[in-house]
């Protein structure tokens with residue numbers, strides 16, 4: 001079956017996901033596009049999806065009988081309205097992170113999906129589909145014993161001037177927030193943020209780097225360094241310390257070279273290259289579930305928990321060093 005897909009938001013990642021669906025994966029076809037910047041949608045039509053209809057609004061796209069499933073890849077603040085409209089229309093919906101920019105917004109999505117009585121939403125937490133994280137989870141479950149600590153780092157070479165301190169949580173750490181819950185099969189109970197001295201390359205409105213310390217219900221302590229002006233590359237590190245041993249996330253494949261009296265291999269500089277394969281796998285998962293009229297993978301509940309945790313981490317930034325409690329409501333049966 002070929003699922004007819006509409007894409008709302010045809011910027012950088014919307015264009016790339018449209019390319020995946022029309023040129024890389026089987027099982028889907030882009031039939032509709034929409035963007036507040038119509039020229040962007042027209043450009044994706046011209047380059048990637050010649051048969052697609054360009055709609056003036058996301059709501060019209062969702063309502064179109066031609067559209068069977070929806071990709072929401074617009075700016076974060078606009079996700080909630082489109083996901084709610086897709087749920088109301090009973091159409092499977094892949095939503096890029098964040099599911100919503102507030103925990104209340106994410107809760108409205110959870111409530112709407114629960115009222116529909118079936119999973120319709122997959123959130124774009126692609127790390128769960130990364131071969132390295134999948135292997136790490138297997139090692140943690142089968143070899144290293146019950147986890148005690150996680151040491152992690154999320155480093156970007158640079159970020160634009162508009163990137164301000166809370167974005168290190170909502171835009172960047174949100175991937176770790178989701179993937180560690182999945183990796184450890186656990187939930188968070190508190191967050192603390194510690195700021196070392198500001199790095200020389202950090203912009204005026206950004207305190208960079210920072211260290212987020214999350215504690216889980218099972219007593220695991222996770223420290224994550226977020227350093228978004230690290231300069232040297234895009235570097236994702238993760239080490240899980242268990243009762244019987246330690247497991248590390250593998251480095252991305254790179255040719256090791258002996259050159260000029262140095263042993264060296266390249267470090268990636270762009271996050272798009274680091275997780276390129278996992279974006280393919282997550283969308284393949286979406287297409288397969290959408291063909292059955294449903295959704296799988298990271299759920300609205302996961303998006304909601306990520307939003308609650310992000311909000312607590314932002315408060316923890318403001319309370320520098322103080323632990324901020326994280327409490328979750330009861331999980332609806334739909335997400336068990």
Ligand SMILES: NC(=O)C1=CN([C@@H]2O[C@H](COP(=O)(O)OP(=O)(O)OC[C@H]3O[C@@H](n4cnc5c(N)ncnc54)[C@H](O)[C@@H]3O)[C@@H](O)[C@H]2O)C=CC1
Pocket residue numbers: 008009010011012013014034035036037040058073074075076078096097098124125126171
């Ligand atoms: N999973 C991942 O690794 C990544 C996820 N993202 C997420 O994807 C989303 C999009 O990010 P980018 O593509 O980098 O941004 P972008 O700025 O390149 O593209 C966003 C597009 O949405 C359009 N747009 C904004 N408001 C709209 C509305 N109300 N209706 C329709 N279109 C609208 C804009 O005109 C723009 O073309 C963000 O939520 C971001 O956090 C982005 C990069 C990586």
Ligand SMILES: O=C1[C@@H](O)[C@H](O)[C@@H](O)[C@H](O)[C@H]1O
Pocket residue numbers: 156171172175271
């Ligand atoms: O989602 C992403 C970006 O928005 C974010 O800015 C980067 O830090 C992440 O690594 C990337 O995956």
